[in-house]
Amino acid sequence: MINVAIVGVGAISPAHIEAYKKFEELCQITTLCDIDLEKAREKSKSYNLRTVPVFKDFDQICEDPDIDLVSICTPPSTHAYIAIRLLKAGKHVLIEKPMASSLEECDEINKVAAEENRIVSVIAQNRFFTPMMKVKQVLDQKLIGKVVHSQVDSYWWRGSCYYDLWWRGTWEKEGGGCTLNHAVHHIDILQWMNGMPQEVTAVMSNTSHDNAEVEDISVAILKYADGTMAQVTSSVIHHGEEQQLIFQGEKARVSVPWKVYASTSTENGFPSKDHSTEQTLEQTYNNLPSLNHEGHGGQIYDVLTAIKENKPVLVDGIQGRQTLELITAIYKSASEKTTVSLPLDASDHFYSKEGIMEHTIYFNEKTYQVEEFGTERITTGGEYSS
Known part of the structure; x- marks a missing residue:
């Protein structure tokens, strides 16, 4: 039996608690930890974990030899x-996105x-949806064929x-805006x-959130070593939250949500619908x-089985x-208003958290904050995983 602790019982913790409780043949939650003890106790009660110890200091988890995964x-x-x-x-640790505030910390x-x-x-839970795995x-x-252009919306x-919460909207505590904390999934x-691409060229702005230092939209162009390209738009200003990933190949395009279209060339170079390729792709996908x-x-099942069977996880550090x-x-x-070549190493200004804070753009000054909201309910305006 794998003994699990959870550090931090904020809005995302229910996704972890509910997942672990699904796999009671593999694991059990033995500890909850949060700087707000009363909040942790309430979470314990709401998920029928009344006998689970609740700590304020995660050092107590470090000192407990029976805890396997946090x-x-x-x-x-x-x-x-x-x-x-x-x-x-x-x-063992399972870290909510993003992994850390800097490449230095990741290393x-x-x-x-x-x-x-x-x-x-x-955490990269969107890999673990059937449409993603199928694509x-x-x-x-x-x-x-070869993917020649990708589009990420x-x-x-x-x-x-949203940015009134005490840790959001600052480069120091949140580490960035929508690019880091929302588009990280895509x-x-x-x-x-x-x-990984070879070059990145990007712009970003804050158009609608005046209590945040960070961006609320960015647009990036990625260029790969073979000359193929991708574009990524990261945003928290789009009504409806219509998200998609499109992959344009030499023979056809596919996407999440699933859609397929294939073209073949006519004598003068204009497109004609390629029904055969479309049918093959539809059959394969289905x-x-x-x-x-x-x-x-x-993802939690993947981590639990990796621990049990001593095998790699799908999403590692x-x-x-x-x-x-x-x-x-x-x-x-x-x-810096420049094209950036990858990889980034320790000599780069943006390698460390301190370097990022010194050299990035601050859009607004955060002047107001709350300790918590009256609700932790997470809502979304669109569904892109099915």
């Missing part, structure tokens, strides 16, 4: 410190994990008060499916199996770093 659900600026302490205490987490032979997984397999089978909408999918567990549940590297390149390009 979900870190705290603000991004705390991820590295907590993860490193837990890894050194012999715990330190991965270094300690390797030294301690512990698992680090970074990944279609691309891996080269059924649309990471469209979200948040009201101005950017992870892009680098998982397409690999015949691929659905996942047994999706979202956070799918190296991939968590790659996603953050791509986001960091977007911030660097937009801030």
Whole structure:
């Protein structure tokens, strides 16, 4: 039995708690931890975890030899410190997105994990939806030929008060805006499916959130070593939250949500519908199996089975770093108004958190904050996973 602790019982923690409770044959939640003890006690009661100890200080988790795995659900600026302490205490860690506030912190987490032979997984729950997995397999089978252009529309909408929460909207505590904390899901999918680009050119702005230092929209152009390209729009200003990932191949286009279109050339170069290719792609997609567990549940099941069977996780710390590297390149390009070459290393201004805070763009001054909202309910205006 794998003993699990959860550090941080804010809005995202229910996704972890509910997922762990689905797999009671593999694990049990043995500890909850939060700086707000009363909030943690309420969470314990609401999820029928009344006998589970509740701590304020996560050092008590570090000192408990019976805890095997810890979900870190705290603000991004705390991820590295907590993860490193837990890894050194012999715990496996599952870190909510983003992995950390900087590439420097990611590298330190991965270094300690390797030294301690512990698992680090970074939440990328959108990989664990059936449509994503199916499109990944279609691309891996080269059924649309080489991908020549990808389009990522990471469209979200948040009201101005969203950034009133004490840790949001600042480079120091949140680490960035919509590119880091919302589009991270889609950017992870892009680098998982397409690999890392060679160059990034980006712009960003804050159009609608005057209590935030960070961006509420960014647009990036990615260029790969073979000359192919991708474009990524990250936003919290799009009503309806209509999100999509489109992959244009030499033979056809596919997307999430699933849609396929294939063209063949007429004598003069204009397109004619390629019904045969479309039919092959439709049949392949429809015949691929659905996942047994999706979202956070799918990723948590992956981590639990990796611990039990001593095998790699699908989303490890190296991939968590790659996603953050791509986001960091977007911030660097937009801030310095230049094309950025990858990879980024320790000599770069944007490698460390301090470097980012010194060299990035501050759009507004945060002048108002609240400790918490009256509700933790998370709503979305669109659904892109099915």
